[in-house]
Amino acid sequence: MDFSLIETMRWTPEDGFLRFEQHRRRLVRSADALGFRQPADIEPALKDAVDGDEPLRVRLVMSFRGKIEVTTSPFSLQGDDTVWKIRIGSTKLKSDDPLYRHKTTRREPYEAARAEFPAEAVDEVLLTNERGELCEGTISNLFVEDSEGMLLTPPITSGILPGVLRADLIRERRAKGAVLKPSDLDEAMETGRRIYVGNSLRGLIRAELAG
Missing domain, CATH: 3.20.10.10 (D-amino Acid Aminotransferase, subunit A, domain 2)
Known part of the structure; x- marks a missing residue:
């Protein structure tokens, strides 16, 4: 496969990963539909990637063989008047x-x-x-x-x-x-x-x- 699966989610120190289960289910469904190897438990890899006291944008990329890569970057939510x-x-x-x-x-x-x-x-x-x-x-x-x-x-x-x-x-x-x-x-x-x-x-x- 010349492409990978992606999930992008928000993490905050107060609430952890927003809608984690929904993102996990979508990843599993896509892997099944496209013939990717089913991911192992992704939660440990995600937890290892986050730290600090500021919100983060967390990007999970999974290869056809089920390899997981997680990257993070600072994230600021737009104001209500945006x-x-x-x-x-x-x-x-x-x-x-x-x-x-x-x-x-x-x-x-x-x-x-x-x-x-x-x-x-x-x-x-x-x-x-x-x-x-x-x-x-x-x-x-x-x-x-x-x-x-x-x-x-x-x-x-x-x-x-x-x-x-x-x-x-x-x-x-x-x-x-x-x-x-x-x-x-x-x-x-x-x-x-x-x-x-x-x-x-x-x-x-x-x-x-x-x-």
């Missing part, structure tokens, strides 16, 4: 490509989408599929508030990576799958309904279409 500028890129995801339903180092479409705009111009770039449906951002899932406050998020059939935060929000009945088009973002902006992007590391972040 609003990310987002744009829709021209890069397409294939809705029927099963590989992109797993978090791997094979990230060519996401890197291509991010490269479409200067880094200072946008915080996140959204990708669409061959049907013109919104899929996800380069590092986040997409959520659009409906008229009743439910968060709508593109379904698996649109061709997305089912994020850990997304799964939690659906399980908590705060979000549900729905096909979204670019026009839905315009309508949300016009009617004052909120748009979010988010992942397990960063949580939900308010977003607005950049001009």
Whole structure:
């Protein structure tokens, strides 16, 4: 295999690893689906990698043979008033490509989408599929508030990576799958309904279409 599996999570000295079990289950499911060797207990490797009294971004990479590498870097959560500028890129995801339903180092479409705009111009770039449906951002899932406050998020059939935060929000009945088009973002902006992007590391972040 010329790619590896990835899980990225947040660690704090107070609470440890956020959503650890959800990340572990996703890694195991992806390993099974893609024919990777099942990982050994990953918790010791993670615990050995963290220390200190500040939050960390923890990145776990697992090879086809089950070898685990863990790296960490300082992490600061955005404030509640943070609003990310987002744009829709021209890069397409294939809705029927099963590989992109797993978090791997094979990230060519996401890197291509991010490269479409200067880094200072946008915080996140959204990708669409061959049907013109919104899929996800380069590092986040997409959520659009409906008229009743439910968060709508593109379904698996649109061709997305089912994020850990997304799964939690659906399980908590705060979000549900729905096909979204670019026009839905315009309508949300016009009617004052909120748009979010988010992942397990960063949580939900308010977003607005950049001009």
